[in-house]
Amino acid sequence: MSEAQPKTIPATDQVDLEAEFKASNIQEVLDKLDRELIGLVPVKTRIREIAALLLVDRLRKRFELTSETPTLHMCFTGNPGTGKTTVAMRMGEILKRLGYVREGHLVTVTRDDLVGQYIGHTAPKTKEVIKKAMGGVLFIDEAYYLYKPENERDYGQESIEILLQVMENNRDDLVVILAGYKDKMDRFFQSNPGMRSRIAHHIDFPDYRPEELVAIAKLMLASQNYHFSAEAEKAFAEYLKLRMKMEHFANARSVRNALDRARLRQANRLFGSKARALTKDDLMTLEAEDVLASRVFREGRLDQDRA
């Protein structure tokens, strides 16, 4: 479609990458990403690379250097609570700003939404979901459930085949993002090599470091109009140290749950001291005792006693 571009310019001319970059508002998106998502360096690097590629593509078009639209199907792997879904939600907006997708909405589905229950049920179901996601991003959470090797009559395979076909033929219309835990996704790709090769970007979400988790906690609190007192922040860092060693630690999700419980205790504490008039700041501050009352501290000590 390079003929349709109004601004084709002679080959000797120069283009201003800087100006194009400013005009595209991409910096704003990247800044927002930096501000609102703590850590996740490999993810941010990849998004920056994609942004650069799409921008350079746009400039190349002006010189009538056509190239195929890049495939942007992605696979997010990582432990629970590392921000896979959160980033996917952002991806729609980012890709829309970059002019890669038309609408930028996100359709989140799991196996249930794609795979039918009887013969002939799967294809229409999958196609309906795909039609809804067109112009935006189709996010398949826990994608490895699509393929169940132990059941040879499973309809998941049919769904995968339709997805593959659409990922290849309707590249301009939608971006597919698969997400799941690393080991399970690896097994999924081993049994579906076609899927692996059609996904250009495999992005691994690293676990958060303790200081990143504290930063995340502060961000979560700020968005709900709460904040830590200085001691509470120290206590929370301490809490995280203990919690990370325990099992079922789910990174940011565990942080969110811990904060929810701290809010409960804060409310209870305020309720206990109802003799006193409360200020706005009282209602917003989480104190050290709200954090320290956690079961993690008690059970941690219990464990030590037993040992």
Place this chain on the structure above:
Amino acid sequence: MMTNPGNRLTQGQFSFLPDLTDAQITAQIKWALQHGWAVSVEYTDDPHPRNTYWEMFGNPMFDLKDPAGILMEINNCRKTFPNHYIRVTAFNSTRGTESPAMSFLVNRPKKEPGFGLVRQEVDGRSVRYTIHSYATDKAEMERY
């Protein structure tokens, strides 16, 4: 007298214009989607104006954001019924309205024989008039 050269069927929107291109169809569907109307694809080989209910090609498509999915269905329908009339209908489900808000043809048979006028003599000198599609003299699926 040829008031309608080629006997082109004139039903729904844009039917007096040359056939819409895919880009134009996309733009029209986009308009429907922006209003939150559910778009569906229908086909028939009996285009009598009183034949309101055409066959549905798949379910109506709800909650779509982008016309690409509908265009895909239209093309599937064209592939299955290359010589049928195919129309796209946008249904407005707002309470109190609950009726099609748009309807336009996206596919026509290659040759359209058109309609003939039928005169029926009744009650002495009275004459009743009706129109009859030449194509419907043949069996279904053999009409165009």
